[in-house]
Amino acid sequence: MIDIDGGVLALAEGIASQYEPPIPLEQIAEDEFLHIICDDYGSTTFDGLTWFEQNTDEFYIHLNCNPSKRNSLTNMKGRFTLAHELGHYFIPSHRLGLITGELKPHGSVNFLDNPPEWQIEREADAFASALLMPSSSVKDFIKGRSFDFQLIEAIADRYKVSKSAAALRYADIGDYPIMIVFAVDGKIRWVNRSKEFPFWRLKYGNGKGDKVPEYTVMGTYFNEKDNSDCRNEETIYAGDCFDTRLETDNRREFFEWCIEYKNCAISVFWEK
Ligand SMILES: [Zn+2]
Structure with a gap:
């Protein structure tokens, strides 16, 4: 960093x-x-x-x-x-x-x-x-609104920026912890997260070139060329996605919203 x-x-x-x-x-x-x-x-x-x-x-x-x-x-x-x-x-x-x-x-x-x-x-x-x-304008705009992907879309629309730019800004100054993952051809390109996001790393690491965890929407898109769960709020489990360390964390439920485009995909993760 x-x-x-x-x-x-x-x-x-x-x-x-x-x-x-x-x-x-x-x-x-x-x-x-x-x-x-x-x-x-x-x-x-x-x-x-x-x-x-x-x-x-x-x-x-x-x-x-x-x-x-x-x-x-x-x-x-x-x-x-x-x-x-x-x-x-x-x-x-x-x-x-x-x-x-x-x-x-x-x-x-x-x-x-x-x-x-x-x-x-x-x-x-x-x-x-x-x-x-x-920051002051965005903080006013999101005040009192619970997090879902529609909030990222609303920021993108209000400030005329891409959803990825809006998500990155939210990770920085928003009040609900999120993780953003960008991958190309099934390999991680970069990972960004709010400071308070409960897990530090993805299951196989956050480094450029590390494998995208298979039991995620993103993983399914890359491995099976199936985008039916993309652009939707999908439930995933921490154990399938993150480097959890503790057994008890594995069943924690998260949402993933994945946007796919050709050989690329970007996902936002947040806890239910
Ligand atoms: Zn430049």
Whole structure:
């Protein structure tokens, strides 16, 4: 885990506080005299890229609108990409790096596939998450509401973010412990959890490449190509899913909500 400097989050929240959700990213760019350019940069390159033009002293944000990238100025993924690039502009060390050339302009890719060890990318993602979903606003929005997946969908809808981005934000600042698992081809890509989630690890581990537990909705999707339990609240048992340690924990009941897409799946787990 990389620690995110609290200053990065405070910076994002401070900017967000000047606007009403859903945060108008194009307006922020306009207010800062940033140029946003949407173009097709191909299917195998970046989602977004921020560039400082030395000749004119201007910043340009390039958004890759190749159809396979599914980025647009207004859709959920494009908004996260744009907010991430705004992070590179607003975070003082990133901005200075871009101006001096010490931080090479880099193509940023969607956080689902980002290598987590890359500090500046994590910082820009954390900035994006706090900018799009300011903590005080989200906490007000979820106050008094019991947790179910519809709450994640409501956050996504209110703040115009993807469900995965909303779930990650909820894990961070929500009041009911959840675990989020993203996997590709039956192997774990990453795991994120609320601090209070009762189990630390999945049954076969949380590391990149560890096997998805088979008796989960996600496991069934990967192993049997069966998605009939996806996009639904399904009951699973702790013993099948988590590294429980104690025999008595094995029958604890959890819900899993799995969203599958081609060779990928993301699941949210929470206790009944
Ligand atoms: Zn980036």
